[in-house]
Amino acid sequence: MTAAAVSIRNVTKTFGKGGTTALKNIELEFQPGEFISLIGPSGCGKSTLLRVIGDLIEPTEGEAVIGGKTAHQARLDRDYGMVFQEATLMDWRTVEKNVSLPLEMMGWDRGARRDRVRELLELVELTGFEGHHPWQLSGGMQQRVAIARALTFNPSLILMDEPFGALDEMTRDRLNLELLRIWEATKATVVFVTHSIAEAVFLSSRVVVMSARPGRVQKIVDVDLAYPRTNDTREETRFFELATEVRELLRESHEAREGA
Amino acid sequence: MTRARRFVAEWAPAVLILVLGLVGWELAVKTFGIQKFLLPKPSEIATAFWDERSILWPAGWYTFTEAFWGFVVGVFFGIAAALVLARFRPLGSALMPYFVAASAIPIIAFAPIGNAWFGIEKGSKIFIAALLCFFPVLVNTLRGLTSVRPQQVELMRSYAAGNAAVFRRVRIPTSLPYVFTALKVASVLAMIGAIVGEYFGGSQQQLGIQIKNSAALFQFETAWAAILVACILGIAFYLAVALAEIATMRRYPSAERARR
Amino acid sequence: MAVNLLKRVGIFVAVLVGLCAFYMGYRQLYLSTGWTRPFKVDEYAMPRLQDIVSRLWEPAATDQPVLVQVLVQKALFTAREAAAGFVIGAIVGIAIGIVFHFSNLMRRGFQPYVVGSQTVPILAIAPMVVIWLGGQGLPVWMPVAVISAFLTFFPVAINTLRGLDSADPRKLELMRSYAASEWSTLWRVKFPCALPYLFSAFKVAATASVVGAIIGELPSSIQDGLGGAILNFAQYYSLDPSALWATNIIAAALGILFFVIVAIVERLVVRRAPEHVA
Numbered sequence: 001m002t003a004a005a006v007s008i009r010n011v012t013k014t015f016g017k018g019g020t021t022a023l024k025n026i027e028l029e030f031q032p033g034e035f036i037s038l039i040g041p042s043g044c045g046k047s048t049l050l051r052v053i054g055d056l057i058e059p060t061e062g063e064a065v066i067g068g069k070t071a072h073q074a075r076l077d078r079d080y081g082m083v084f085q086e087a088t089l090m091d092w093r094t095v096e097k098n099v100s101l102p103l104e105m106m107g108w109d110r111g112a113r114r115d116r117v118r119e120l121l122e123l124v125e126l127t128g129f130e131g132h133h134p135w136q137l138s139g140g141m142q143q144r145v146a147i148a149r150a151l152t153f154n155p156s157l158i159l160m161d162e163p164f165g166a167l168d169e170m171t172r173d174r175l176n177l178e179l180l181r182i183w184e185a186t187k188a189t190v191v192f193v194t195h196s197i198a199e200a201v202f203l204s205s206r207v208v209v210m211s212a213r214p215g216r217v218q219k220i221v222d223v224d225l226a227y228p229r230t231n232d233t234r235e236e237t238r239f240f241e242l243a244t245e246v247r248e249l250l251r252e253s254h255e256a257r258e259g260a
Numbered sequence: 261m262t263r264a265r266r267f268v269a270e271w272a273p274a275v276l277i278l279v280l281g282l283v284g285w286e287l288a289v290k291t292f293g294i295q296k297f298l299l300p301k302p303s304e305i306a307t308a309f310w311d312e313r314s315i316l317w318p319a320g321w322y323t324f325t326e327a328f329w330g331f332v333v334g335v336f337f338g339i340a341a342a343l344v345l346a347r348f349r350p351l352g353s354a355l356m357p358y359f360v361a362a363s364a365i366p367i368i369a370f371a372p373i374g375n376a377w378f379g380i381e382k383g384s385k386i387f388i389a390a391l392l393c394f395f396p397v398l399v400n401t402l403r404g405l406t407s408v409r410p411q412q413v414e415l416m417r418s419y420a421a422g423n424a425a426v427f428r429r430v431r432i433p434t435s436l437p438y439v440f441t442a443l444k445v446a447s448v449l450a451m452i453g454a455i456v457g458e459y460f461g462g463s464q465q466q467l468g469i470q471i472k473n474s475a476a477l478f479q480f481e482t483a484w485a486a487i488l489v490a491c492i493l494g495i496a497f498y499l500a501v502a503l504a505e506i507a508t509m510r511r512y513p514s515a516e517r518a519r520r
Numbered sequence: 521m522a523v524n525l526l527k528r529v530g531i532f533v534a535v536l537v538g539l540c541a542f543y544m545g546y547r548q549l550y551l552s553t554g555w556t557r558p559f560k561v562d563e564y565a566m567p568r569l570q571d572i573v574s575r576l577w578e579p580a581a582t583d584q585p586v587l588v589q590v591l592v593q594k595a596l597f598t599a600r601e602a603a604a605g606f607v608i609g610a611i612v613g614i615a616i617g618i619v620f621h622f623s624n625l626m627r628r629g630f631q632p633y634v635v636g637s638q639t640v641p642i643l644a645i646a647p648m649v650v651i652w653l654g655g656q657g658l659p660v661w662m663p664v665a666v667i668s669a670f671l672t673f674f675p676v677a678i679n680t681l682r683g684l685d686s687a688d689p690r691k692l693e694l695m696r697s698y699a700a701s702e703w704s705t706l707w708r709v710k711f712p713c714a715l716p717y718l719f720s721a722f723k724v725a726a727t728a729s730v731v732g733a734i735i736g737e738l739p740s741s742i743q744d745g746l747g748g749a750i751l752n753f754a755q756y757y758s759l760d761p762s763a764l765w766a767t768n769i770i771a772a773a774l775g776i777l778f779f780v781i782v783a784i785v786e787r788l789v790v791r792r793a794p795e796h797v798a
Contacts, residue, residue: 054697075699082697088690092712092791101708102698133791273629281633354531364727364779365772366734369746372754372764377559448638455641456735460754468641487640494639 004065005157005189006030006053011062013048021214022048026062028208028217032156035183035190037200037207039246041254045215046193047161053191054082054159066157078102080157081150085165087142089134095121095145096130102152120148123182140171144178151186158183160192164199173231176202180229197250201225201242202234209246211253219249300481308481309488316470316482320489323467326382327454327497330389331446337390338397338446339439345398346405346431356402363395368453371460380461389453393446397439404438405431440505447501451494544569567762572769575762587763591749591770598745599774601661602733605668606725606778613673613721617680617714618706627681638674642667646736664736664745671728679721683714719786726778734771746771 008028014021022045030036038046051057053064055071066074074080089098099120100113108116121127124144134142143163150158164172176199183190194200200207207221223242225233233239282302289301300308309316345352367388374384408431416426458468467490474482543566550561559565576588584590616634620627649663687710695705737747746767753764 051693056693056696075697078699080697082694084690084694086690088688088694090691090709090712092715105698105700105704105708270628273625274632277629277633355535358535360723361776361779364723364730364775366727366731366775368731368735369750369768369771372750372757373768375754376757376761377565383559451639452641459738471641487645490641491636491639495636498639 004029005032005034005067006191007065008049008053009062009065011049011052011059011064013045013052013057014060023052023059024214024216026215026217028220030189030191030206032067032189033187034206035180035204036192037204038191038193038210039195039197039200039207039250040210040215040218041212041250042195043213044210044253045213046210049210049215050159050161050191050193053157054080074157078106078153079155080159081153081155083143083146083150083158083160083163085162087134087139087146089142089145089149091134093133094130095126095132095134095137098134098145099149099152101149106153116152117148120151123151123185124148124178138171139167140175143167143175147179147182151182154186156188158188158190160190162193162195165195172196172199173234177229177231179203180227184228197243197246198234201239201246202229207242207246209249209253212256218253221246221249300484304481305484305488308479309485312482312485316467316486316489319465319467319470319486320493322382322465323385323454323458323490324451324493324497326385326457326466327389327450327493329382330386330453331393331450331497333386334390334393334450335397335443335446338394338442339401341394341398342401342405345402349406352402352406356399359395359399359402363399367391368456371457374457375461381463384460385454385457385462385466388457389450392449392453396445396449397442400438400442400445401435404435407438408434436508440501440508443501443505444498447497448494451490451497455490540569564758564761567765571762572765575760575766580763587766588770591746591767594744594746594749595770595774597661598730598733598737598747599778601664601736601745602668602729602774602778604661604665605670605732606672606729608665609669609672609725609729610676610722612669613676613725614680614718616673616677617684620677620681621684621710634674634677637670642670642732642735645670646738660742664733664742667736668729668732671732672725675721675724675728676718679717680714683717684710686717687713715790719782719790722782722786723779726782727775730771730775730778746774 006029008026011023011026012021013023022043026049038049040046048057052059053066053071055064055075064071066079069077069079089095090101093101096114096117099117100108103113103116117130118127121130124147126141126144126148129137129141129145134145137145146163164175167175179190180203190203192200192203201223204223207223209218209221210216211218221242225236225238225242285299286301286303289299345355370391371384371388374387378384378387412430412434413426416430421429455468455471458466459472462469467486471483471486471490474480474486547561547566547568549555550566555561576591577586579585580587580590616630620631646663646667649666684706691709691713692705695709700708733745734747734750737745738751742748743752749767750764750771753760753767757764
């Protein structure tokens with residue numbers, strides 16, 4: 001049996017001495033090649049959990065294991081790519097130089113970098129925009145550049161923190177399809193944080209619904225819709241059923257929080 | 261940590277450096293036998309500071325009044341000009357680069373002309389100090405008045421607010437942080453302008469003359485003591501403006517937040 | 521594009537004409553009415569514009585080349601001191617900014633003195649700096665450059681610190697996800713983020729270095745620079761007012777030139793999105 005892509009073992013995270021508990025006793029396992037969404041009310045710790053996986057935040061208790069390595073080692077070995085909500089592109093670099101940033105840091109020579117960047121831009125369908133600056137691109141295009149950048153080392157794990165949150169609905173739907181296409185091409189494991197129920201159900205093979213603070217795993221919903229998914233998938237009955245199931249779980253957790 | 265302890269922790273390193281610096285200075289002069297005329301000991305400067313106080317302190321006050329009135333005149337005209345230019349926007353934006361360039365002129369070169377116009381008494385120093393303050397105040401105030409976010413103006417218009425109301429309720433609070441930055445800069449410039457202007461001539465009662473004459477007579481402890489007086493006055497002036505800023509900002513909490 | 525350029529040139533000419541008109545108008549008004557507030561206007565207080573301009577083409581003094589030539593030479597001399605001071609001050613300022621950015625302890629310990637140093641009247645220190653360094657057998661323009669550097673380092677240090685601190689935390693997180701070294705992050709992210717702040721400081725520093733150079737020359741009795749010329753013509757003002765005015769114009773031009781050079785470099789180096797404000 002292959003090692004789990006991501007193994008989260010009894011992770012708890014408290015900020016400050018006796019401060020807020022963002023995550024409590026999280027136990028999760030993701031298999032290689034899965035597309036996992038993390039969804040939950042604001043403050044439920046989903047972004048925190050993502051950063052624990054990426055070794056950007058240290059858990060107070062427990063640990064995250066990435067493909068058999070500690071999260072720390074995985075970060076040092078650059079085993080994952082990360083995409084944030086704001087594209088975090090460097091304004092002063094062109095699209096090409098933005099995507100080649102991680103390659104520069106690894107000491108690749110110019111020719112190799114240019115070839116790899118060209119490949120990646122082709123993958124996200126931005127060929128021809130190498131010389132543009134970020135502010136010359138639309139929000140959707142900027143995010144595609146960020147995705148290209150995250151894929152430079154062919155990572156087996158991609159972490160995404162509400163990457164399409166700032167975009168309009170139509171662009172979002174289009175980028176959802178693109179993301180699925182890229183996912184199938186690269187066969188990576190994706191952990192995707194989102195606020196949008198429709199997005200979570202559309203993209204994922206499993207949806208992890210988290211409860212309000214302190215964040216716990218409320219339930220994991222198996223999304224049994226067939227891949228490859230298209231815009232028509234959004235209109236299937238089964239899609240609607242799954243979205244409703246997620247919605248009701250979220251409502252429960254909302255009410256539980258309000259009641260308390 | 262209590263507030264008192266935090267205050268001490270914040271300032272302790274600076275105080276420590278001051279003490280170490282003074283002690284080191286005293287010892288260095290003694291051990292290396294540095295000639296008195298190059299660098300007197302802090303203890304000698306302190307003695308001169310006290311002994312010559314009947315000359316130095318009134319001289320300091322005299323110079324300070326020059327700086328103060330120069331500050332008042334320069335700030336007055338600077339703000340007035342900025343208000344006019346903010347009203348006639350196209351004029352303001354066309355001329356802005358020229359004002360910025362004008363602050364690049366070495367104003368101090370005009371000191372002799374100031375002497376020709378106003379004689380060597382207070383007037384010419386006030387003139388120089390005012391000139392030095394004028395441009396930074398103008399540029400910064402204008403920038404503050406024109407840096408309002410479009411949405412705020414639109415909101416006021418939706419309340420059928422006229423230009424005057426928009427001005428009072430939006431532009432002035434928004435520009436306050438900029439104005440105070442300019443005032444702090446101007447306070448330091450005014451003091452320096454007054455002292456440096458005095459080099460070009462003036463009565464004995466002025467601090468700049470004291471410094472120049474003591475140095476010429478090789479009475480360097482007195483010269484340094486006079487410099488100490490100048491520093492104290494300069495810092496006091498700056499702090500006065502800073503305190504005024506805190507007091508005013510309390511009335512406009514939103515402006516404070518906007519600055520952050 | 522061409523229309524824009526034409527507009528800009530037009531504004532420039534308009535400003536120049538406006539200034540001359542203002543000067544001559546003020547002068548004429550005061551001469552005819554004889555008002556004495558804020559100051560009395562006569563041939564000495566405000567020479568005619570034509571006299572000032574024509575003075576440039578007369579000999580600087582007997583048996584000397586034309587004034588404008590002499591002044592330009594002196595301006596170059598001063599410019600060298602100012603440039604040296606600017607470079608030294610910029611390097612020191614950036615170094616201080618970086619140290620303060622990385623060490624909170626150093627910042628708390630030394631920042632008050634860095635700020636306080638600016639309240640020390642430069643001119644007062646100048647004679648002592650000159651004797652110190654002059655005694656070491658250094659060229660005579662060195663102490664002046666040091667004074668220039670003294671005026672330059674402060675805005676550069678403050679803005680370097682502010683610029684480095686201003687880096688977007690998300691970008692820093694991105695670099696951590698690449699397991700980037702502190703140095704790599706400084707070079708690739710923090711420093712580019714700090715560039716706009718740096719250039720803002722450089723523009724202030726450009727002016728300050730010229731002022732520092734001119735002032736520095738005064739106590740050193742250096743004849744070769746603009747400071748010496750100002751002092752010289754100030755002494756003979758009652759005999760030859762136009763010369764001092766002409767010198768001031770050249771000094772102003774030097775200051776503006778330094779500023780414009782920095783602005784041009786900024787345009788080339790700093791590529792950012794245009795900002796939108798009301």
